[in-house]
Amino acid sequence: MLGPLREGAPRRIGPYEVLARLGAGGMGEVFLARGAEDGPEGGPEARAGDGPEARAGDGAGARAGDGARPGPEDGPAGRSVGGGTFVAVKTVRRDVVGDPAFRDRFRREIRVASLVDSLYAAAPVGGDADSEVPWLATAYVPGPSLSQAVRRGGPLPVAAVRALGADVARALADLHGAGVLHRDLKPGNVMLSVDGPRLIDFGIARSSTATTMTATGLMVGTPSFMSPEHVAGARRVTAASDVFCLGSLLCYAATGEDPFGDGPLAAVLYRVSQAEADLSRVPEELRPAVAACLAVDPADRPTPARLVELLAAEPAKVFPWPEGVRDHIGEYGRELAQLVASGGPLLEAAPVDPRGPVVTPEVPGLHSVPTLAPVAAPAPPAEPPRRKRGRRALAALLALAAVAGGVGAYLLWPEGTEQPPAKAAPPAGPRVPGVDDRGTADASGVVPQNAAQRPAGWKPWRAKLRAPAFGCSAGEKVLVCRTTDGRYEALDPASGKKLWDAEVDSESPTDSYMSDRVVYFVARDSTRPTVHDGSVVLVTGRRLQARDARTGVVRWEKPALGPQYIWATRPLVADGIVFAATEVAEDVESERVALTAFSLADGRRLWTKALTNSAISNAERRAYEPVAYAKGIVYALSQGGLVAYDGKTGTLLGEADPDAKDCHEIKVLGDSGYCAGIGNHRYSQLTFHALDARTLAVKASVPAPLASVAPAAVGPNAVVAFDKGVKILDPRTGETLASYPVKAPPSGLAQEWSSPLLAGDQVVYADFSSLYTVRLGADGKPAGLKVTPVPGAPGPRVAEEARDPLYGTFVARQVRSPEVLPVGGIAYIVYDKGAVASVELPGEKE
Structure with missing residues (x-):
């Protein structure tokens, strides 16, 4: 949806009048802009009216009554409403404009894009690689992306998927005929208008030296929508690669799921490289066409023209969008109409002045639509039978480990030391130099607590970082966080006052x-x-x-x-x-x-x-x-x-032994290191490995007792994991000693939970409201859950729209887990939006 122009935003880019902000991406910001009724003035690279795209921007309110499909008689590129052509103008970040190589590449991309002549693509219609801030204009499509529509309304019906696939295939045929490859076909790059989909963002220049995160924390790309050629690192992606990606896109449209599943990214990419897509949920009428697109050999994939035949989409004057999608498109059309009626750009509202009202030309109603939560994903497929045999396999491997390895009391986690005798209370632990979300340097998740490390003069405090937190660490002298605006901010652990920051x-x-x-x-x-x-x-x-x-x-x-x-x-x-x-x-x-x-x-x-x-x-x-x-x-x-x-x-x-090659992390405790790995197959069982801490030779390997969840902390008396709540396991048997399910937030609100740590003799974790602790006896037996409200905690909140229709996810807007950093009996709790609280860990007595 449209956003107001921020202070300092340009009011004119090339020949276009800037009206609103559409978003930001890896290149820079994207603006909605308008050209003159008869097309902008300027040279051939800046003529919005010259583009081949016809009716690319049509949405609700623009021939919505007849819903005519695009045809040769359709008008010029861009959306024309009430005088002028509407375009999306992308500007380039200033940190790359000084690179001549980037400008050369950008110039070449503009020329390549100008070759496209398709009724089904919102083609670039103007650009200037030589201006002070390079820019590229494309036809504006006032409608949601396919990813937005599916997240909101769920999978599309078969008729809509057929028509969608046929039109996108026609767009690819036009691109390939002009010698242009899309290379980035994914749901976020297919915009939906009332009369069909429009393909966007092909051939857009990207700097080879672009920073790996924008100041807003933008994350780009979806592994499931790559082709095997991309994964293999091939230098030349072919037209057949676009067809493979279209097959993945159709699977997503029909099921609401990424075609290659989730889990560790390396596993997802492996499935892509082997074309191991799960099509079990794709309707039977669509499955042959989708499967043909997803052939591992590019030569076996249909051409775009052949795919149109395979989809057998019935020609229709009105595009067969379901009612929910048409309503979704209509919101964009009404929003654009409101902006046109306002007669001016959409600006940020001025702050309230106590001396009197300040009038700002803001369009009424544009921000009245509530944020909608994503649609819940369909239930995953039934577990393979072998997963159900996990407990029996665990018992057998435990016995084998005990006999062959001589690991004695520690079977699941065959630690080489004796179990400590029961004590009334644990002694003060050693000093720890620093703590982060993995605990100390051994990454075991075990953090000894020593009262001598409590900062002098400490008392409970709360503070606020200048931007959302994005990874923190704490010790006796400082608490430091990286933030999503590209800075580090340091706080005094005794008072919460800022010590320093660094850009x-x-x-x-x-x-x-x-x-x-x-x-x-x-x-x-x-x-x-x-x-x-x-x-x-x-x-x-x-x-x-x-x-x-x-x-x-x-x-x-x-x-x-x-x-x-x-x-x-x-x-x-x-x-x-x-x-x-x-x-x-x-x-x-x-x-x-x-x-x-x-x-x-x-x-x-x-x-x-x-x-x-x-x-x-x-x-x-x-x-x-x-x-x-x-x-x-x-x-x-x-x-x-x-x-x-x-x-x-x-x-x-x-x-690491070959059996543990799939481990990417290790938690070290005593003479053993513990890791969890999962194979590349979709249904691979997560496996726990106990390794010799010096040689990394495997001592024992057992199936995970908690489905596919790796442990967060591995202590001498307890293994702690988070699986829809905190679970405490007996390290000798793998049995669950205690389970504390998380309480769902109120309807419409969202929150997350931190990864649990073993702080001294208690399990510690937090959500957006409280600190949770479970004290463990000397034998690891849990004494019960204690809930401590945290003053200044933000509480569950309405989730922001974190996904951008063109680029992906804004990390700064995501609902992310808090971090708990326990040092010296003090818990420093850092929340994702930047709130920080410091509270005392509960004492010995309840």
């Missing part, structure tokens, strides 16, 4: 971790921070920095890699050493990744070991980096799986 360099070199179809963006190429005693270590702008915890002053910095593929990326600090992912210096062009150890004191490089040794296909993309440290050993994820190095010398100590 990162948005013009720094960055990585694109997938193809131009799937890119995971992380705030301006910045990792999560790591607090370690008096230091804060982070990577921003490809520079590893060690900062003073209290002042934020940079002590030293070295070249390093920023976020790789996932948001959770962070440097690791232990025993006076900083471990970070870096480039292999002698082989920068191949983007090989190394693990490098630096001295925390002065930044000296101690040693470097390669983590990848060959070109990486998109299916192999993941965060190759340090993941845990314990007892002098640093663990990292390499291209071949988990590896273990001596932290001081870099000597290789072990590599």
